[in-house]
Amino acid sequence: MxxxxxxxxxxxxxxxxxxxxxxxxxxxxxxxxxxLAVLQQIAAIRGAINGLMTHVLEDHLRExxxxxxxxxxxxxxxxxxxxxxxRSYMK
Numbered sequence: 001m002x003x004x005x006x007x008x009x010x011x012x013x014x015x016x017x018x019x020x021x022x023x024x025x026x027x028x029x030x031x032x033x034x035x036l037a038v039l040q041q042i043a044a045i046r047g048a049i050n051g052l053m054t055h056v057l058e059d060h061l062r063e064x065x066x067x068x069x070x071x072x073x074x075x076x077x078x079x080x081x082x083x084x085x086x087r088s089y090m091k
Contacts, residue, residue: 007059014052021045053089057082 025041064070064078 011052011056014048014055018045018048018052021048057086 021044028037028041
């Protein structure tokens with residue numbers, strides 16, 4: 001069983017909070033609130049997404065890359081996959 005399945009309740013709770021923040025951002029825009037309120041909502045969403053990414057990434061690195069049974073070839077392939085994901089995330 002993968003770490004995302006094992007921790008799915010916590011991850012889903014985080015995703016639901018992010019959805020709530022996105023809905024609050026939409027409401028802020030619909031109501032025509034000040035720029036600062038919009039910026040604060042965007043910053044909150046970004047922080048929540050970064051926190052979610054960090055949590056899943058840390059678990060992935062511990063579970064997959066640090067696995068003692070992994071061959072050097074498998075470890076290299078895992079590393080390349082993570083690098084690809086990180087590059088797309090950082091764009």
